[in-house]
Amino acid sequence: MPGTLTVLDLIQNGTMSAEMAATMWAAMDDRSSFIVAAGPRQAGKSTNTNAILGMLPGDVALHDLSGEAAQFANLAASPDGGYIVVAEFSNHMPTYLRGEQVMQVFQTAEKGYSIAGTLHADTPEDLFYELRSHGPLTDDDLFRIRYLVFLAMRGPVETATRRVASVWEVTNITGGTPQAQKLHQWNESNDSFDIVGAPTLLKATATELTDRAAKLRTLAVAGKTSTDDLASLLAG
Numbered sequence: 001m002p003g004t005l006t007v008l009d010l011i012q013n014g015t016m017s018a019e020m021a022a023t024m025w026a027a028m029d030d031r032s033s034f035i036v037a038a039g040p041r042q043a044g045k046s047t048n049t050n051a052i053l054g055m056l057p058g059d060v061a062l063h064d065l066s067g068e069a070a071q072f073a074n075l076a077a078s079p080d081g082g083y084i085v086v087a088e089f090s091n092h093m094p095t096y097l098r099g100e101q102v103m104q105v106f107q108t109a110e111k112g113y114s115i116a117g118t119l120h121a122d123t124p125e126d127l128f129y130e131l132r133s134h135g136p137l138t139d140d141d142l143f144r145i146r147y148l149v150f151l152a153m154r155g156p157v158e159t160a161t162r163r164v165a166s167v168w169e170v171t172n173i174t175g176g177t178p179q180a181q182k183l184h185q186w187n188e189s190n191d192s193f194d195i196v197g198a199p200t201l202l203k204a205t206a207t208e209l210t211d212r213a214a215k216l217r218t219l220a221v222a223g224k225t226s227t228d229d230l231a232s233l234l235a236g
Contacts, residue, residue, distance in 0.1 A: 004227075006226070006227055006230045007055060007230070008220045008224070009225045010047075010051055011216055012221070014163070017184065018220065019184060019193065020184045020193065021213070022216060023183055023199060023202070025055045025212055026208070026212070027147050029204065030202060031060075032114065032201070033115035033146055034052065035115075035117050036048045036049045036052070036117075036149045037120065037127050038122075038150065039121070040153050042153070043151040043152070044162045045151060046118065048149060048151065049117070052116070052149070053085070061082030062083050062116075063084045063085060064085050064087070065086050065087075065101075067097045076111045079111045079112030081112055081113070082114070084108060084114070086105060086115070086116070087118065088117070089117055089119040090119060098134055101134075102137075109144055115145065119131070122150065124168055124170070124178045127148060128145075128176060128177065128178050129176075131145075132176050137176075139173040139174060143172065143173045145170060146201060147167065147168065147170070148166075148168040149167050150165045150166045150167075151164060152186060154188075163186045164186060164193075166182055166183075166184060168180045168183060169201055169202075171201070183197045219233060
């Protein structure tokens with residue numbers, strides 16, 4: 001289930017821009033698959049993943065994957081159009097998904113699910129290389145992932161500055177290598193965010209994205225960041 005921090009909280013505390021949130025809101029409208037990635041640990045991958053998933057309508061099911069074969073079989077037998085959520089694609093912990101389990105994630109998604117997950121990577125190329133390291137995923141498998149959110153962390157974990165460093169749209173996969181365009185980036189020199197590209201796969205128009213960003217920013221600045229505040233905005 002989505003965590004307690006909303007995208008409005010993350011806008012208010014400077015983790016992401018309203019424009020980044022608006023892009024991912026539109027991606028959730030389209031039920032696009034996405035991965036949140038970072039190089040360092042404890043950069044906020046789960047927090048950002050849950051906040052993004054929190055922009056889905058309440059009737060969209062979220063299935064936290066355990067990696068057990070029975071769960072994959074049950075999901076494949078009864079697809080509901082929801083999201084299958086991977087805590088992390090990694091060999092580092094027994095509770096993370098690896099190898100054949102990663103293959104099953106993409107096989108299950110083909111039955112009628114979107115994917116949300118996290119892993120450790122700093123670039124689109126590294127991210128897809130990491131996914132391919134778990135098994136022979138095809139370009140079609142990998143192209144299910146349409147949006148990439150990369151995080152940055154500066155300073156000690158306890159007092160770190162955490163930011164969404166960039167948001168990317170994947171436009172194609174060839175030979176396991178992504179073709180992706182950067183949509184948003186963090187400017188570390190002055191701690192600001194820039195729009196550097198226009199999405200081509202979203203159904204939302206540029207005008208709609210601008211309007212959504214303005215509404216998100218207004219609520220965040222006003223301190224109206226609760227799940228109820230977000231739900232009212234999404235419903236409107």
